[in-house]
Amino acid sequence: xxxxxxxxxxxxxxxxxxxxxxxxRAPRAADGHADLGGIWQAINSANWDLEDHSAxxxxxxxxxxxxxxxxxxxxxxxxxxxxxxxxxxxKKDNFANRRTNDPExxxxxxxxxxxxxxxxxxxIVQSPKGILLVYEFASANRFVNxxxxxxxxxxxxxxxxxxHWEGDTLVIDVTGxxxxxxxxxxxxxxxxQLHVVERYTRVDPYHIxxxxxxxxxxxxxxxxxxxxxxxxxxxxNAQLLDFxxxxxxxxLLYGQFKKQTSSTK
Amino acid sequence: MRRGFLxxxxxVSSLAxxxxxxxxxxxxxxxAPKTPWGDPxxxxxxxxxxxxxxxxxEALGTRATLTDAEFAQKEAQAKxxxxxxxxxxxxxxxxxxxxxxxxxxxxxxxxxQTSLIVDPPNGRLPALTAEEQRLRKEARxxxxxxxxxxxxxxxxxxxxxxxxxxxxxxxxSIIPVVYNNGNQILQMPGYVVFRNEMIxxxxxxxxxxxxxxxxxxxxxxxxxxxxxxGNTLVVETTNFTDSDAIGSNGAGYPGDPGxxxxxxxxxxxxxxxxxxxxxxxxxxxxxxxxxxxxxxxxPLTRNDHYQLLEYACHEGNIAMGDILSGAxxxxxxxxxxx
Numbered sequence: 001x002x003x004x005x006x007x008x009x010x011x012x013x014x015x016x017x018x019x020x021x022x023x024x025r026a027p028r029a030a031d032g033h034a035d036l037g038g039i040w041q042a043i044n045s046a047n048w049d050l051e052d053h054s055a056x057x058x059x060x061x062x063x064x065x066x067x068x069x070x071x072x073x074x075x076x077x078x079x080x081x082x083x084x085x086x087x088x089x090x091k092k093d094n095f096a097n098r099r100t101n102d103p104e105x106x107x108x109x110x111x112x113x114x115x116x117x118x119x120x121x122x123x124i125v126q127s128p129k130g131i132l133l134v135y136e137f138a139s140a141n142r143f144v145n146x147x148x149x150x151x152x153x154x155x156x157x158x159x160x161x162x163x164h165w166e167g168d169t170l171v172i173d174v175t176g177x178x179x180x181x182x183x184x185x186x187x188x189x190x191x192x193q194l195h196v197v198e199r200y201t202r203v204d205p206y207h208i209x210x211x212x213x214x215x216x217x218x219x220x221x222x223x224x225x226x227x228x229x230x231x232x233x234x235x236x237n238a239q240l241l242d243f244x245x246x247x248x249x250x251x252l253l254y255g256q257f258k259k260q261t262s263s264t265k
Numbered sequence: 266m267r268r269g270f271l272x273x274x275x276x277v278s279s280l281a282x283x284x285x286x287x288x289x290x291x292x293x294x295x296x297a298p299k300t301p302w303g304d305p306x307x308x309x310x311x312x313x314x315x316x317x318x319x320x321x322x323e324a325l326g327t328r329a330t331l332t333d334a335e336f337a338q339k340e341a342q343a344k345x346x347x348x349x350x351x352x353x354x355x356x357x358x359x360x361x362x363x364x365x366x367x368x369x370x371x372x373x374x375x376x377x378q379t380s381l382i383v384d385p386p387n388g389r390l391p392a393l394t395a396e397e398q399r400l401r402k403e404a405r406x407x408x409x410x411x412x413x414x415x416x417x418x419x420x421x422x423x424x425x426x427x428x429x430x431x432x433x434x435x436x437x438s439i440i441p442v443v444y445n446n447g448n449q450i451l452q453m454p455g456y457v458v459f460r461n462e463m464i465x466x467x468x469x470x471x472x473x474x475x476x477x478x479x480x481x482x483x484x485x486x487x488x489x490x491x492x493x494x495g496n497t498l499v500v501e502t503t504n505f506t507d508s509d510a511i512g513s514n515g516a517g518y519p520g521d522p523g524x525x526x527x528x529x530x531x532x533x534x535x536x537x538x539x540x541x542x543x544x545x546x547x548x549x550x551x552x553x554x555x556x557x558x559x560x561x562x563x564p565l566t567r568n569d570h571y572q573l574l575e576y577a578c579h580e581g582n583i584a585m586g587d588i589l590s591g592a593x594x595x596x597x598x599x600x601x602x603x
Contacts, residue, residue, distance in 0.1 A: 029453070030300065030301050030302055030453060030454060037453055107579060108577075108579070108580045109465075109575075109577060109580060123469055125451055125453055125456065125458050125469065126453055127308065127451040127452055127453050127458070128300070128301065128308070128452075129308045129309070129451055130451065132451055132458060132460070132467070134458075134467045134469055138579075139432075139464075139465055139466060139467065140465065141460065141465060141467045143449070143460075143573070153572075153574075156574075156575040156577065157575060157577055157580060158575055180580075237475055237476075237478075239469070239471065239478070240469060241478070241482065241484060242484045242485055242486065244431055244432055244485055246429060246430055246431045246579045247429070247431055249579075250421045250429065250585075253585075253586070254421045254585055254586055254589055257586060257589030257590045257592075257593055258419065258420045258421070258589065259418075259419040259420065259592070259593065259596070
């Protein structure tokens with residue numbers, strides 16, 4: 001009865017549920033730490049827009065309601081992203097040109113944190129030699145060095161990832177990001193001064209609470225934070241499949257340079 | 266007795282595999298390490314080594330290793346190349362193309378292996394089936410499958426899937442090429458993860474004996490399932506597409522597009538033979554394409570200092586736009602000069 005009551009409370013009040021499961025102790029992985037291994041996916045519309053947003057049409061009327069944007073509540077703590085006033089114009093321009101300019105449309109690697117809340121699963125491989133995050137989207141991946149922190153070399157899409165544990169929370173400090181990835185289809189962006197600190201806490205067998213603190217003094221007035229649950233993919237025989245989207249992007253990127261056939265001249 | 270029989274069986278099969286090749290047999294005074302949960306431990310950085318051709322020069326016949334004299338010649342050549350590379354600080358080849366300057370290229374450490382192909386014994390690809398010969402002739406309206414680029418640029422599809430930065434396929438990804446030949450193995454209970462630097466590929470290979478995904482799902486990297494045979498990791502991969510490719514540059518070996526059918530069955534064997542050597546063997550079985558199976562051997566040397574970088578091939582593929590737009594500009598200029 002007590003358990004049933006807990007379940008009902010958990011279902012109705014997710015926030016309360018998180019507090020109640022604070023005593024949850026995650027199983028141990030081979031490295032002795034909380035086991036985060038498995039396939040995970042966000043279930044929200046943050047990839048459309050991190051901030052609060054109403055439903056609206058997509059960029060192509062030809063696809064009807066397929067490709068239209070679902071409404072969603074902000075995953076940003078405090079609701080909105082603290083842009084410097086002069087940077088908002090770029091976000092608006094990104095949004096206006098999102099059909100062709102969103103790096104997701106071009107099948108570019110999703111960057112951090114975007115890869116974690118795209119509508120594709122990703123797998124956490126927790127090995128004694130380090131942690132690998134493998135994304136289905138664009139075959140992106142990032143290796144998290146759990147040893148002595150390494151300084152970032154040249155800028156990359158998925159960054160230089162140094163991890164450590166704070167109790168049962170995996171903390172990943174990400175630097176060396178090239179700032180070319182967007183945060184979402186709404187055109188939210190940063191620069192190559194972007195610094196992301198992520199926190200992964202397994203709060204029960206099926207959820208990780210994911211938080212990311214985002215700092216970029218050239219674009220934002222102060223650091224800001226997103227948080228959301230990641231859901232464990234428990235489908236029978238779940239595994240990552242291919243989403244090698246390069247070939248889906250080629251006509252968009254290079255179609256204008258193809259030889260025109262006589263019928264199109 | 267039974268044990269003795271098994272040992273001799275293993276010896277015979279090892280001889281069959283290693284006898285004619287430069288591959289090391291497992292070292293006697295060395296115990297293969299295990300992971301904390303008891304699997305053989307293959308983890309680490311295992312970068313590929315340039316310099317062994319896919320197919321053996323025909324003149325060498327069934328000889329799998331170089332003689333002392335041939336090897337000395339190869340080492341001398343490598344030394345001359347290293348000197349030339351170190352002096353070449355600007356692009357020595359300024360012709361338009363998509364290759365990098367020669368000094369960017371990894372040259373590798375010379376070895377005695379005469380070809381990556383170790384079976385058939387002549388180190389060469391078996392004959393193509395009649396059906397495959399017809400396919401290769403008729404593909405793309407008679408132009409054949411895109412292999413090495415020869416300047417065709419009507420569309421991006423005139424370039425092979427490696428130039429397009431789509432993938433090098435499961436086998437192509439481990440065959441050493443030009444640069445960024447890193448391979449990393451990670452393990453967790455129930456999985457082995459094989460990661461290739463070029464073009465940022467990751468195979469998360471389940472070991473739990475689950476069935477392959479449906480035949481209706483086709484994957485460029487295939488669908489891999491692994492199991493242990495002693496200290497050897499055996500990975501069976503199926504569910505390929507017929508549009509990825511095999512070969513020295515992931516798309517073919519010189520003069521060959523590396524095309525195979527969707528029926529390809531790849532069997533890979535990973536065996537640590539000493540602290541610093543991992544033998545990678547792969548058997549390619551595709552009766553629709555080749556008249557018999559063939560096997561390659563790539564001995565990998567451990568390098569804990571190797572840094573696997575992010576190879577953002579597509580993101581940095583400026584060449585594709587340049588090649589196509591350049592070809593269009595050339596057409597216009599030819600038309601104008603008429």
